[in-house]
Amino acid sequence: MGNLNDALLRPYTRKDTGWRLFLKTIIARAYPRIIGQQREVSWLVFDLIMPMLAVIAYVFVYRALDAPEEYIGFVVMGGAMTAFWMNILWSMSSQLYWEKEQGNLALYIMAPNSMMAILLGMALGGMLATALRALAVTLLGIFMFGVTYTVISYVQLFLVFMLAMIALYGMGMMMASAFLLFGREAWHMANLAQEPIFLASGFYFPIKSLPFWVAAGASIIPLTLGMDAMRQLVFPSGFQFGFMTVQWEIIILAILSVTFIVTAKILLAHIEKIAVREGRITESRR
C-alpha cells in the first residue's frame, strides 16, 4: 500500500508527448492483446480452425466441379486473406463500439493520447493472431491440397501486401468511427459486411470474373486489388486472371492508403469532438 501511495504521489520524471506518446500508446494497447492471446490458448482452436472450414468447403466445391488446380490456390489465398478482413471488421471497426459497451471508450477519449494510436495498437496487437490464421490457412493449402507458389517478384509482392495492409487498416480506422455512430446496430453492420464483401472482393474466385463495374466498385476495399495483384505474383498462370496490371494496382493501393488514413484521422478527431461536447458517444445503450 505504501508503495502504491509513493507511486501516486511521486511527481512525473518524464511526461511523454508527441511521437513518444503516440508510440507508447501503440505499445500499451498492443500489449494486452498479445499477452491475452498467450494466456488464453483456446483462441488457437477457434481462430485457426474456423477460417479453414470455409476454405476446405470451397476447395471441395471446386474439386466437385473439376476446376483447374489454380482455383484451389485462389481459394486458399482468399481464405488466408479473410483473416485480415475479419480482423478489420471485428477487432477494429466494431472495437470502439465494444469498448463503449464495456466502459473503456470514455477513458480513451479522456486520455491525452491519440485515438489513432489506440486503434493502431489494437491492430498491431491483433496482427499476431491474424498472421497466424493466414499462415495456417496457407500451410493447409500447401500440405493438404498441394498448392504451390511461384513468386515472380518478391519486391512487388512485399509492396502490394504492405500497401494493401496499410490501406485496409486505414479503412478499419475509418469504419471504427462510423460504426461508433451506428450504436447497437454496429454488430449487425459488421455481420452484414462479411459475405457481401467475400463476394464482391473475389475472396474465392478471381475478381475479373465479375462484371467490370462491379469489380471496379469493389476495388474500394483494398483487399480486392491486393489479392488480385498477389494472385498474379504468386501463381504462374495468375496474370491471365488479373483484373488490371500489378503496377496499376500498386498505384491505386498507394492512393487508397493515403486517402483512408487521412480520412480516418479527420473522422476520429470529429468523433472525439462530439464525445467531449455532447457526452453522447460514450454512453452505453443496450
Next chain:
Amino acid sequence: MQTSTSWRSFRMAAWLGWLIESNWTDPFLFAVYSIVKPLSGAAILVVMYSIITQGNFGSALFPYIYLGNAFYIYVGAVMTGVSWAVVDDREHYKTLKYMYIAPIQIPMYLLGRGIARFITGSIAVFITITAGVLFLKVPLNLAEVDWLLFFVTLILGVVMLALLGLLLAGITLTVARHEGFIGEATAGALYIFSGAVFPLDVLPEWIRPLGYFMPTTYWLELLRRSLVGNVAEAFPTLAAFSNMEILGVLTGLSLFFGAVSIWVFRVCDRRARELGLIDRTTNY
C-alpha cells in the same frame, strides 16, 4: 401444469426472441440484412460454379449445390439460434440468472428463442430458392414437388437441428470463452460433412463415414429429392437408397442425436448450476 409451463415458456421465448432479433433497426434495414447475407453466400457459389462450367446451369450438379446451400441456412440459423440465446442472455443482457429463477422450463425457453432465427432463416431460404428459380433456372416445378415428403422432412430436420442447438447450448453454459463461436464452428464443420454443396464422394475416403453419420446429410438429400426429384439421385452417394429408406435413417439418427442432446444439456445444466456459471459474465 407441466405441459402448460413448457408451452408458455416456449411461446413467450419465441416472442421475446423475435422482438430481440427484429427491433434493432427499422424494418427496411432488417429486411435488407435478412436478404443480402444469404443471397451473397449463395452468389459466391453461383459465381464459382459459373466460372468453371462456363455458365452451364442445366447440369444436375447446380441444383444439388444451390438447394443444398439454400437449406443449409437452417442449420446455422436454428442450431446457433438456440445456443446463442445463452450467450445473449448471460453476457449481453445479463438476464439468464433471472430466467433460471423464473417459473419456466429452461430447455423450452432456449428452444423458443430459436424460433425467431427459424423465421428469419425461412425468409432467407425462400428468397434464395426463389432467386434460383427465377434467375438461375433451378429446375423446380411446383406441380411435381412431393409436398408431403418435403414438409415431413423439413419439420423433422428443424426439430433435429433445434435439439442439436440445445446440445450446443448446454456446452455453451459450461464454457468460459469463445462460447459464441461454438455454434458457428459446428455449423461450419457440418457444412463440409453433410454433402451440402458437394457430394460426399468428393471427400477423402477415410473421412466419409463422418458424413454418413450426420443426420443433416440425409435431411438435405431428402429435401433435394422432394423438390427436384431425380436430379439429386443422379449422384451415386445415396442413389441406392429409396426416399423411405433415407427418411427412416434420418428419423433414426434424429432420435439418437435428440436423445444425446437432451442428455448432454441436462448434464451441462446441472454442472453449470453447481459451479455457479449461470450468472457469470466474461466481457470477452
